[in-house]
Amino acid sequence: MEFRKMMDSKYRDLLVSYIKDESEQALYQGQKFSRKSIEHKISPEDIISLHKYLMIDLYPDLPEHVIKSFDILLEVMIGYGFAYREHQSLRHVQQEIRSEMEIAANVQQTLLSTEIPSTKELDIGAISVPAKMMNGDYYHFVEDEGHTISIAIADVIGKGIPAALCMSMIKYAMDSLPETRKLPSNVLENLNRVVEQNVDPSMFITMFYGMYDIQSHMFHFASAGHEPGLYYNSKTGEFNELVAKGLLLGVDKKAKYEQVKKEINPGDMIVLMSDGVTECRTEEGFIEKENLIGYIKKHMHLKAQDIVENVYKELEKIQDFQLRDDFTLIIFKREEV
The missing domain is CATH 1.10.1240.30 (KaiA/RbsU domain)
Known part of the structure; x- marks a missing residue:
């Protein structure tokens, strides 16, 4: 005054x-x-x-x-x-919204954090990079006392805080499943009912769920409308898609999911990804899957973690370092022991 x-x-x-x-x-x-x-x-x-x-x-x-x-x-x-x-x-x-988003991103990272399993039979690498502050992709490893290693990789159609909350619900729904319901097709059927009952109809979730049996070296997997994985055959040097039929989570509560198995031999690889990998965009349009395979082949002599990081750098570079979608890439490589 x-x-x-x-x-x-x-x-x-x-x-x-x-x-x-x-x-x-x-x-x-x-x-x-x-x-x-x-x-x-x-x-x-x-x-x-x-x-x-x-x-x-x-x-x-x-x-x-x-x-x-x-x-x-x-x-x-x-x-x-x-x-x-x-x-x-x-x-x-x-500024207030940005501050709240930063807090939410930190909480998301804490709630959804997962450790990459370490085993002499498998070399595993994983990378997940959000296009914005919040990550609409999610991956989670579950290790069963040295007998199996399961991997879930999901993508929420929808971004931001609602997607992060949805992913948290998915994680805890998976953690609450009994040991007798851990087969990939059973996991997706259970999660589908959870999503259908609890998630807004405008949000859908794609998920690939795989279970690697360390003793038999069989990879069992199922998919809920997710981007197909890739299988690398070290004997032939060829890559083939890992395809399993199934609706997105949350579309039909009675949906059933096909379960497929694949034998993994020494030197073979399993490549899992979100659509942010296959839908990388350049001035000429989306990259072809052959280009992605080319980048993997270029670095496949490295450890799995180095492969995923180098492929990410390659794809980031061709997009002028501007991710347009969340990027998640996971590789299982069977070791020769």
Whole structure:
């Protein structure tokens, strides 16, 4: 309040001082006056009104057209003031939303974190990179006392906090399944009922669920409309798709899921991914699956984690380092032991 009482005299002194000798000191004091005005929430139009009043008081013979020019300036500044305050308000809201999103992203990372299993029979690598702050992709490993290693990889059709909450529900639904219901087709059937009953109809989830039997080296898998995985045959040097029929989760609560098995020999690989991998876009359009296979072959002499990281770098580069969708890539490589 003290500044408001004194601002008339302070601004008068500034105005007179500058008109008299146009000093740099007066301009500097003017900048300080501006900062003080902002601190005390003095609007731009209030300063224009004060300026007009003082000019008429100091120069009674001021030409009429000059006085009128202050009127138009005042109207301009009133509009500017409203727009500026609205802009500041929106910035504040955006900062709050960003802060909340950062907290949500950290919570998501904590809730959905999973450790890559370590076993002498398998070399496993995994990478998941969100296109934005929140990740709509999800992967989770389940290790069964050295007998099996299961992997779930999912993609929510829908992004942001709702997708993160949905993924948390999926994770805990999987964790609550009894040991007798761990076969891939059973897992997807159970999760499908959970999603159908609890998730908004506008949201759908694709999922690939695989179970690797370390003793028999058989890979059992099922899919709920997810991007097909790839199987690399080390003897023939060929890649083939791992296809299993099944609807997206949440479409039909009575849906059944085909379960397929594949024998994995030493040197063979299983490649699992989200559609953010196969739908990488360049100026020419989507990359072909052959291009993806080419990048995998280029680095397949490396450890599995190095393969997924190098393939990610290759695909990130051809997209000018701008991911358009969440990216998840997982590789199982059977070791020769």
